[in-house]
Amino acid sequence: MALSGRRTRADMLQRLAPWARSAEAVVLPVLALLTGLLVFALFLLAVGKSPVQFYQLVYLGAFGSGFSWQNTLSRASPLLLAALCVALPARLGLVVIGGEGAIVLGGVAAAGVAMLLGDVSAAIALPLLAIAGAVAGGLWIGAVGAMRHYRGVNETIASLLMAYVAIALMNHLVEGPLRDPASLNKPSTLALDADFRVGLIPEIGVHWGLLVGVIACVLSWVLIERTTWGFAARIAGGNLRAAQVQGLAVGRLVVAFTALGGAFAGLAGMFEVAAVHGSANASLAAGYGYTAILVAFLARHNPLVIIPVAIMLAGFEASSGLIQRRMGLPDATVLVLQGFVFIAILVSETLYGRLRMFNPERWSRP
Amino acid sequence: MNETDLGLWAVPLAILGGAIRVSTPFLFVSLGECLTERAGRINLGLEGTLVFGAMSGYAVSYLSGSAWVGILAGALAGALFGLIHGILCSLPRVNDIAIGIAMMLLGMGLAFFFGKGFIQPVAPGLPSIELGRWSDVPQVRAALKINVLFFIGAGLAFAMWWMFRTTRLGLIIRTVGDSADAARAMGLNVTLARVLATAAGDALAGIGGAYLSLYYPGSWNEGISSGQGLMAVALVIFARWNPLGCFWAALLFGGAGALGPALQSVGINQGYYLFYAAPYVFTLGLLFVTSSPTRVMAGAPGELSITK
Known part of the structure; x- marks a missing residue:
C-alpha cells in the first residue's frame, strides 16, 4: 500500500514537473513587477502622496474609458x-x-x-x-x-x-x-x-x-x-x-x-x-x-x-x-516608476533556478 | 582690443578654454569609471549619476548658499547610487551592464522628479582662478579662467595613478579586477572591494555632475547632460584604464565638445547641429580604432565583462 502510494505521488510530481518550469517563467516576472510597483508606492508615501490614488489614476488614465484605451x-x-x-x-x-x-x-x-x-x-x-x-x-x-x-x-x-x-x-x-x-x-x-x-x-x-x-x-x-x-x-x-x-x-x-x-x-x-x-x-x-x-x-x-x-x-x-x-506630480514620475520596475526585474534574474518549488530536479533531494 | 581683432585665432583659443571647461566633468566621471572598472565591474549608470549629481548639487548649493556643500551633496548622492549598483551586481546572475542601464533611467527620473522646483532659482556657483591676468586680450583671459575643480581633478588623476602603481590599496583593487580567484586565494573580500570601488567611482561621477550645474553650463535644467556619462565609459577604454590617460583623453573629448560653440563664437553657423554631434562621432571613431574583435585589449582588467 505504502509503495503504491509513493508511486502515485511520484507520478503526480512527474506530471507537475513541466508545469513548474513554465510557472517559474510567469510567476517570477510578475512578482518582480509587483515588487517594483510596491517600492514605488513606498517612494510615493515618502514624498507624501497617496499610492492608492496614484494607481487608481493610472487605471483611469490608461484603461478607464474608450478614450484612454485609444491613448x-x-x-x-x-x-x-x-x-x-x-x-x-x-x-x-x-x-x-x-x-x-x-x-x-x-x-x-x-x-x-x-x-x-x-x-x-x-x-x-x-x-x-x-x-x-x-x-x-x-x-x-x-x-x-x-x-x-x-x-x-x-x-x-x-x-x-x-x-x-x-x-x-x-x-x-x-x-x-x-x-x-x-x-x-x-x-x-x-x-x-x-x-x-x-x-x-x-x-x-x-x-x-x-x-x-x-x-x-x-x-x-x-x-x-x-x-x-x-x-x-x-x-x-x-x-x-x-x-x-x-x-x-x-x-x-x-x-x-x-x-x-x-x-x-x-x-x-x-x-x-x-x-x-x-x-x-x-x-x-x-x-x-x-x-x-x-x-x-x-x-x-x-x-x-x-x-x-x-x-x-x-x-x-x-x-x-x-x-x-x-x-x-511632475511628468518624470513615470520615469521613476519605470526605474524601480526595471531594477526589480533585473534583480529577479538571481532567483531563476534557485527556488525549490519551480525546479523539479531539486524535489527529490531533502 | 575687441573681439574681431583676433580673427580665426579666436577659434583655437576658444577651443582651449572650452576644452578645459568641458573636460572637467569628463575627467571626474572617467576617473570614477576607471576606478570601478579596475575592480572588475562596469557601471553604465554614471549618466544617471551625472544628471542626479547636477540636480542635487544645484539644489543643495541653492538651499545652503555654498557651492562646496553642493559638491559634497553630489558626491554623497553618487556614492549612494554606486552602493546600490554595487550591491545589486553582487547577486549571482545579475548583469552589471543591464543594472547600469536601469540605474541610468532611475537616476534621470529621480533628478527630473526632484529637480522641477530648482530650474528657476539661481544657486551660488564655483569659484575660478584667473591665470590670464597678464594679458590684455579678453579672449585669452576668458580661456585661462580655470575652475578650481579642474585642478582638483588633475591632482586626483595623478593620485589615482600613483595609488594603482605603488600602494597596497591599488594592488588590492587591481587584483580583484584582474582575477577574482587570485584575490580570493589572497584572502581578499572580492565583493566588498567591488562594492566600495563602485561607490567611490560613482561619488566622483556625482562631483562631475555637480560641476555641470554649478560651473559650466552653470544652471540646472533637464537637458544638462547629453551622454557625457556614457562617453566617459568609452573614454576609459581609450585611456587603457590608466588614470593619467583619462586626464589627457578628457581634455581631448572636451576639445571635441568645445568645437561647436567655438566656431559659433566667430560666426560660423553652417551645420551648427552637426558640430554638436562631433563628440559622439569622435567617441565612436575612437572606440572603433581602439577595439579589436580578436585581441584582448592591452591594460584591460581581466574580470571586466565588456572585454571578455
Missing part, C-alpha cells in the same frame, strides 16, 4: 516595434539600447521620401514611406551589429552614442535642408500630403501602426522559435564559441538580427510621422526608444510577451497627464 494603444504601437530592436539582438546576447536613434531617423527618412514623391496614390506612397523608415533604421542599428562583430566595438555604448548622433542629424536636417519655411516655432519638415497619412483602424480608432506592431511581434516570435535562423541565433547567443565551431555564420546572424530590430524601430518612426505628427520634428525623440528597453527586459525578450507588456507600460505613460493634473 494607451496609440502609445503602445511604437513601443511594440522599438522593443523588438532590443529583444531581437538580445537573443544573440547583445544589449542594444539605441533604438531611439532608429526611430528618429526612420521618421526623418519617411518625411524626406514623402517630400520627393509627387502625385502618387497612397497605395504606392505608404509602402515606400514604410520602406524608407525601415531601411534607415535597419542600416543604423545594423551598423552597430557590424561594428560589434567585425571590430569588437561594444554595442551598448555604440548604439547609445549613435542615438545622440541620430538626434543631431535630425536637428540638422529639420532645421536646414528639409525645413518647411512656414514652421517657425517648432522647426519641422513639410507636412505630409493628406493622402500619405496613415489612417485609423475602424472601431478601435487607433492608427494602423498598432496592428503592424502586433504582427511584427508575432513574426519575430516565429522567426526566433520556429525557424533555423532563430535556432542558430539562440545557439550563438548561448555560446558563441560553440556556434562558430558548428560553422554558423555568426557575423551574418548578428548583422541580420540587429538590422531587423533597427528596421522595426525605424518603422515605428515612420508611423509616428505618417500617423501621429504629420511631419518630422523634435517630437520624434519622445523617449519611446528608452521605454522600449524596459519593455523588452520585462518581457524577457520574448516577442509575444512584448505585446501585453508594451500595452501596460504605454498605459503608465498615457496616464501621466492625468497624474500631473490631479496629484500635482
Whole structure:
C-alpha cells in the first residue's frame, strides 16, 4: 500500500514537473513587477502622496474609458516595434539600447521620401514611406551589429552614442535642408500630403501602426522559435564559441538580427510621422526608444510577451497627464516608476533556478 | 582690443578654454569609471549619476548658499547610487551592464522628479582662478579662467595613478579586477572591494555632475547632460584604464565638445547641429580604432565583462 502510494505521488510530481518550469517563467516576472510597483508606492508615501490614488489614476488614465484605451494603444504601437530592436539582438546576447536613434531617423527618412514623391496614390506612397523608415533604421542599428562583430566595438555604448548622433542629424536636417519655411516655432519638415497619412483602424480608432506592431511581434516570435535562423541565433547567443565551431555564420546572424530590430524601430518612426505628427520634428525623440528597453527586459525578450507588456507600460505613460493634473506630480514620475520596475526585474534574474518549488530536479533531494 | 581683432585665432583659443571647461566633468566621471572598472565591474549608470549629481548639487548649493556643500551633496548622492549598483551586481546572475542601464533611467527620473522646483532659482556657483591676468586680450583671459575643480581633478588623476602603481590599496583593487580567484586565494573580500570601488567611482561621477550645474553650463535644467556619462565609459577604454590617460583623453573629448560653440563664437553657423554631434562621432571613431574583435585589449582588467 505504502509503495503504491509513493508511486502515485511520484507520478503526480512527474506530471507537475513541466508545469513548474513554465510557472517559474510567469510567476517570477510578475512578482518582480509587483515588487517594483510596491517600492514605488513606498517612494510615493515618502514624498507624501497617496499610492492608492496614484494607481487608481493610472487605471483611469490608461484603461478607464474608450478614450484612454485609444491613448494607451496609440502609445503602445511604437513601443511594440522599438522593443523588438532590443529583444531581437538580445537573443544573440547583445544589449542594444539605441533604438531611439532608429526611430528618429526612420521618421526623418519617411518625411524626406514623402517630400520627393509627387502625385502618387497612397497605395504606392505608404509602402515606400514604410520602406524608407525601415531601411534607415535597419542600416543604423545594423551598423552597430557590424561594428560589434567585425571590430569588437561594444554595442551598448555604440548604439547609445549613435542615438545622440541620430538626434543631431535630425536637428540638422529639420532645421536646414528639409525645413518647411512656414514652421517657425517648432522647426519641422513639410507636412505630409493628406493622402500619405496613415489612417485609423475602424472601431478601435487607433492608427494602423498598432496592428503592424502586433504582427511584427508575432513574426519575430516565429522567426526566433520556429525557424533555423532563430535556432542558430539562440545557439550563438548561448555560446558563441560553440556556434562558430558548428560553422554558423555568426557575423551574418548578428548583422541580420540587429538590422531587423533597427528596421522595426525605424518603422515605428515612420508611423509616428505618417500617423501621429504629420511631419518630422523634435517630437520624434519622445523617449519611446528608452521605454522600449524596459519593455523588452520585462518581457524577457520574448516577442509575444512584448505585446501585453508594451500595452501596460504605454498605459503608465498615457496616464501621466492625468497624474500631473490631479496629484500635482511632475511628468518624470513615470520615469521613476519605470526605474524601480526595471531594477526589480533585473534583480529577479538571481532567483531563476534557485527556488525549490519551480525546479523539479531539486524535489527529490531533502 | 575687441573681439574681431583676433580673427580665426579666436577659434583655437576658444577651443582651449572650452576644452578645459568641458573636460572637467569628463575627467571626474572617467576617473570614477576607471576606478570601478579596475575592480572588475562596469557601471553604465554614471549618466544617471551625472544628471542626479547636477540636480542635487544645484539644489543643495541653492538651499545652503555654498557651492562646496553642493559638491559634497553630489558626491554623497553618487556614492549612494554606486552602493546600490554595487550591491545589486553582487547577486549571482545579475548583469552589471543591464543594472547600469536601469540605474541610468532611475537616476534621470529621480533628478527630473526632484529637480522641477530648482530650474528657476539661481544657486551660488564655483569659484575660478584667473591665470590670464597678464594679458590684455579678453579672449585669452576668458580661456585661462580655470575652475578650481579642474585642478582638483588633475591632482586626483595623478593620485589615482600613483595609488594603482605603488600602494597596497591599488594592488588590492587591481587584483580583484584582474582575477577574482587570485584575490580570493589572497584572502581578499572580492565583493566588498567591488562594492566600495563602485561607490567611490560613482561619488566622483556625482562631483562631475555637480560641476555641470554649478560651473559650466552653470544652471540646472533637464537637458544638462547629453551622454557625457556614457562617453566617459568609452573614454576609459581609450585611456587603457590608466588614470593619467583619462586626464589627457578628457581634455581631448572636451576639445571635441568645445568645437561647436567655438566656431559659433566667430560666426560660423553652417551645420551648427552637426558640430554638436562631433563628440559622439569622435567617441565612436575612437572606440572603433581602439577595439579589436580578436585581441584582448592591452591594460584591460581581466574580470571586466565588456572585454571578455
